[in-house]
Amino acid sequence: MSAELKPTVTVSPSARPQAALPTLGMVRGIYAFWRRNALVWRSNWIAACFAFVLDPAVFLFAFGYGLGAAFTTMSGMPYFAFVVPGMMGLGLLYTSFIECSYAAFFRMEAQRTYHAILATPMALGHIVAGEILWAGTKATLSSSFILLVGACFGGVLTGWHSLLAIPVATLTAMAVGAMALLLTSVSRRIDDFNYAWPLLVTPMLMFSGTFIELARFPVWVQMVGKCLPLYHGVEVMRMLTSGHNLVLETVWAHIAYLVAIIIVFGALALARLNGRIFK
Amino acid sequence: MSTTPERGRQTMLGGIAAIWMRHYRVWLRIFWPSVVSGILNPILFLFAFGFGLGAVVKQVGDISYLHFVVPGMIANAALFQSSFEASIPSYTRFRIQRTYEAMLAAPLFFREVVYGEILWAASKGVLSALCLYLVAWAVDGLGSLSGALISFPLVALSCASFASLGLVCTAYARTYEYFSFFFVFWITPSLLFCGVFVDPAAYPQWLQWATWFFPVKHLIEVIRPLCAGLSVDWTMVALHMAYIMAFMFICAAMAARRMAKKLFD
Amino acid sequence: MQQTVIHADGLRRSFGAFEAVKGVSFQVSEGQFIGLLGPNGAGKTTTMRMIMGMTKPSGGTLDVFGVPSHTIGRGEKARIGLVPQEDNLDPDLSVRQNLEVYGTYFGLPHDVIQERVDTLLRFMELSEKKENDVRALSGGMKRRLIIARALIADPDLVILDEPTTGLDPQARVLIWQRLLALKSQGKTILLTTHYMDEAQRLCDRIIVIDGGRVLDEGSPKELIARHVEEHVFELQKPLPKGIEKLDIRSEDIGDTALFYTDDAARLRNFLKADMVYLHRPANLEDVFLKLTGRKLREV
Numbered sequence: 025m026s027a028e029l030k031p032t033v034t035v036s037p038s039a040r041p042q043a044a045l046p047t048l049g050m051v052r053g054i055y056a057f058w059r060r061n062a063l064v065w066r067s068n069w070i071a072a073c074f075a076f077v078l079d080p081a082v083f084l085f086a087f088g089y090g091l092g093a094a095f096t097t098m099s100g101m102p103y104f105a106f107v108v109p110g111m112m113g114l115g116l117l118y119t120s121f122i123e124c125s126y127a128a129f130f131r132m133e134a135q136r137t138y139h140a141i142l143a144t145p146m147a148l149g150h151i152v153a154g155e156i157l158w159a160g161t162k163a164t165l166s167s168s169f170i171l172l173v174g175a176c177f178g179g180v181l182t183g184w185h186s187l188l189a190i191p192v193a194t195l196t197a198m199a200v201g202a203m204a205l206l207l208t209s210v211s212r213r214i215d216d217f218n219y220a221w222p223l224l225v226t227p228m229l230m231f232s233g234t235f236i237e238l239a240r241f242p243v244w245v246q247m248v249g250k251c252l253p254l255y256h257g258v259e260v261m262r263m264l265t266s267g268h269n270l271v272l273e274t275v276w277a278h279i280a281y282l283v284a285i286i287i288v289f290g291a292l293a294l295a296r297l298n299g300r301i302f303k
Numbered sequence: 304m305s306t307t308p309e310r311g312r313q314t315m316l317g318g319i320a321a322i323w324m325r326h327y328r329v330w331l332r333i334f335w336p337s338v339v340s341g342i343l344n345p346i347l348f349l350f351a352f353g354f355g356l357g358a359v360v361k362q363v364g365d366i367s368y369l370h371f372v373v374p375g376m377i378a379n380a381a382l383f384q385s386s387f388e389a390s391i392p393s394y395t396r397f398r399i400q401r402t403y404e405a406m407l408a409a410p411l412f413f414r415e416v417v418y419g420e421i422l423w424a425a426s427k428g429v430l431s432a433l434c435l436y437l438v439a440w441a442v443d444g445l446g447s448l449s450g451a452l453i454s455f456p457l458v459a460l461s462c463a464s465f466a467s468l469g470l471v472c473t474a475y476a477r478t479y480e481y482f483s484f485f486f487v488f489w490i491t492p493s494l495l496f497c498g499v500f501v502d503p504a505a506y507p508q509w510l511q512w513a514t515w516f517f518p519v520k521h522l523i524e525v526i527r528p529l530c531a532g533l534s535v536d537w538t539m540v541a542l543h544m545a546y547i548m549a550f551m552f553i554c555a556a557m558a559a560r561r562m563a564k565k566l567f568d
Numbered sequence: 569m570q571q572t573v574i575h576a577d578g579l580r581r582s583f584g585a586f587e588a589v590k591g592v593s594f595q596v597s598e599g600q601f602i603g604l605l606g607p608n609g610a611g612k613t614t615t616m617r618m619i620m621g622m623t624k625p626s627g628g629t630l631d632v633f634g635v636p637s638h639t640i641g642r643g644e645k646a647r648i649g650l651v652p653q654e655d656n657l658d659p660d661l662s663v664r665q666n667l668e669v670y671g672t673y674f675g676l677p678h679d680v681i682q683e684r685v686d687t688l689l690r691f692m693e694l695s696e697k698k699e700n701d702v703r704a705l706s707g708g709m710k711r712r713l714i715i716a717r718a719l720i721a722d723p724d725l726v727i728l729d730e731p732t733t734g735l736d737p738q739a740r741v742l743i744w745q746r747l748l749a750l751k752s753q754g755k756t757i758l759l760t761t762h763y764m765d766e767a768q769r770l771c772d773r774i775i776v777i778d779g780g781r782v783l784d785e786g787s788p789k790e791l792i793a794r795h796v797e798e799h800v801f802e803l804q805k806p807l808p809k810g811i812e813k814l815d816i817r818s819e820d821i822g823d824t825a826l827f828y829t830d831d832a833a834r835l836r837n838f839l840k841a842d843m844v845y846l847h848r849p850a851n852l853e854d855v856f857l858k859l860t861g862r863k864l865r866e867v
């Protein structure tokens with residue numbers, strides 16, 4: 025009937041081995057957060073994959089057919105070859121933006137996951153880097169799938185080195201993710217992300233040469249487009265998948281820009297989140 | 304007790320109105336983000352497609368590309384706003400915040416909660432469509448103003464249909480991830496294959512047939528000639544609208560059944 | 569003659585193969601303060617949901633205001649105020665708006681709502697917080713707001729599901745005072761709790777349930793008299809030698825043992841003067857321990 029309540033065993037401090045104290049390096053910290061997101065994702069991966077893998081592939085099909093009928097060639101290549109890296113950009117844009125905005129905000133505010141994690145030896149920097157890296161990971165899956173589909177239907181004009189477009193997609197997604205995370209850090213409500221669609225996401229989608237080349241727009245639009253990270257990512261991916269205008273120095277310049285965006289926006293997001301969480 | 308307490312008198316319409324008003328009050332708090340994105344986003348789309356596609360596709364059938372794309376965008380905005388509002392936000396109220404349970408502890412019936420939810424989501428779609436009508440009118444994108452006026456109530460009616468489908472997803476979803484299906488099988492095909500931006504004639508025949516499942520395709524078929532000022536076959540309009548309404552009744556019934564099961568079992 | 573507000577007879581409810589409520593019968597009359605006392609998983613919430621018509625009984629009868637519970641309509645619901653176990657305040661609205669909007673669900677006229685809201689905010693001591701976001705409220709304030717919300721239509725029957733669980737002592741005392749004030753206004757109150765002191769302090773009558781069954785019911789005094797001896801001695805282990813020879817009913821609760829007796833002098837004489845022990849009158853907790861056993865409950 026009555027269960028014994030056992031007294032807890034207490035160990036004197038001297039008996040506790042010092043080596044057992046955890047030390048958490050930067051890489052392990054970031055990995056720990058990344059892994060947490062990956063575990064959550066894995067439990068629902070079929071449903072989750074649907075949106076960000078299949079959806080851009082459907083876009084590829086739709087634009088290939090629909091716009092392909094209107095534009096036969098663009099930027100000196102068949103329209104379908106033009107649009108494959110563009111759709112890789114669309115896939116990574118949506119995946120990464122949503123992950124670092126709505127999903128991150130939900131984790132931070134509704135689930136209080138950040139607060140729970142910060143009660144451990146993890147630092148906020150681990151969380152920020154982990155979020156950005158995770159967004160990059162998801163987006164990589166999405167972009168790789170589009171590259172595969174594109175290649176199957178003859179949308180990739182180069183050989184194996186078109187695979188180098190995949191790490192570029194990762195990097196671009198991380199740049200978008202860092203920008204989205206900065207938005208998250210300053211949003212009071214989830215509805216504040218409504219502003220991001222007309223002010224950030226739609227311009228990136230439309231004016232980064234994703235499915236219509238930037239040169240067709242007025243000069244001021246081109247200038248706006250060139251500031252956005254997606255433009256640089258799509259440019260490099262297009263060089264790698266089509267072989268057109270492939271100049272190594274230009275590639276490195278675009279990549280340097282992406283890295284700079286990741287560092288600057290990641291640092292800003294970290295600073296803002298720091299002020300917000302430890303207020 | 305000294306006096307008989309005032310308990311109020313609730314009616315079906317009153318109940319639906321009370322739920323609608325609750326959503327409206329919440330929405331007033333986020334008025335600016337909603338309106339800014341509701342107006343600015345379609346302007347960007349119009350601009351991008353006008354420049355990009357319009358420069359190449361000058362004419363679709365008998366109408367200019369602008370007159371072609373405007374009704375498509377109106378229908379798409381109505382579709383997106385109303386069915387989205389009944390999806391993730393409704394799910395949050397239903398499963399996370401348990402708002403429905405609080406409502407049901409008051410003298411409201413379950414069906415009023417469902418109708419109120421659909422009505423609200425449809426209202427958001429109507430507002431979004433209205434923004435687009437205004438933008439389109441400003442850029443001279445409406446071929447016939449009277450036709451556009453006639454099309455407006457039809458768009459509004461369709462919003463209830465779009466919202467009902469969103470609510471079906473809310474009723475069946477187990478986690479937020481399930482809304483992936485909503486986007487892949489509903490939002491994206493509605494946007495891409497139902498003739499919003501490009502003439503669906505470009506797509507393979509089987510796809511053109513399959514997309515008649517989507518009510519937005521019927522709506523575009525109805526309002527495109529109306530807004531462009533072309534001649535209209537009213538029997539076909541009636542048939543398309545009948546499909547849209549049937550879609551609504553089936554979805555609303557499915558959603559209500561499933562939600563009742565989750566709430567009361 | 570007092571009217572019967574709730575009448576349950578052989579009430580059952582199963583979830584699949586598992587029967588959460590296994591034939592519960594009780595009655596609640598107008599103006600009574602009734603406590604439904606039971607550990608976690610006893611079936612309290614399930615019973616309350618059946619009373620609200622939110623879950624159909626799978627057997628037995630349950631009448632609320634003379635109407636079978638699963639058919640209760642607007643008229644009956646308007647007379648009930650529910651404080652659910654889980655917080656379902658509207659997080660998108662402010663404190664004041666939560667009450668106002670809830671009033672509109674009852675179809676109350678605007679001026680009545682405004683007046684009630686002010687009164688209730690004062691009654692629940694939330695006036696300073698009225699413009700706050702509900703997310704910013706402490707646990708105790710949230711509970712008070714939910715109680716205020718339940719009172720918006722001036723109900724005859726107030727149903728509270730564990731209203732004080734997890735609150736600090738001050739917050740609990742405030743809620744107790746308010747509940748007693750409601751009772752003095754003539755409202756019928758049905759409260760579930762797993763705190764014995766709360767039930768003992770507030771309730772006219774207590775229904776002890778566990779495992780979906782009613783174990784016993786009566787006023788706190790009756791229950792104590794029926795089930796346990798008058799005096800309780802709490803002794804730290806190790807127990808003095810020879811105490812078992814006194815043949816006193818005892819309960820072992822880990823490092824302490826409880827001895828129940830009507831003859832306090834006899835036990836006190838046995839215990840040596842230098843021993844540390846606690847001598848107290850028996851309370852509802854002892855009844856509860858005896859009736860429900862001391863198994864560890866689901867956590």
Ligand SMILES: Nc1ncnc2c1ncn2[C@@H]1O[C@H](COP(=O)(O)OP(=O)(O)O)[C@@H](O)[C@H]1O
Binds near residue numbers: 611615
């Ligand atoms: N919807 C449900 N499905 C399955 N089991 C349930 C459901 N609701 C309650 N139960 C089970 O019924 C029992 C009684 O639950 P409940 O009435 O919530 O207990 P209490 O409120 O007394 O803590 C518990 O064992 C619980 O797990």
Ligand SMILES: [Mg+2]
Binds near residue numbers: 612
């Ligand atoms: Mg309970």
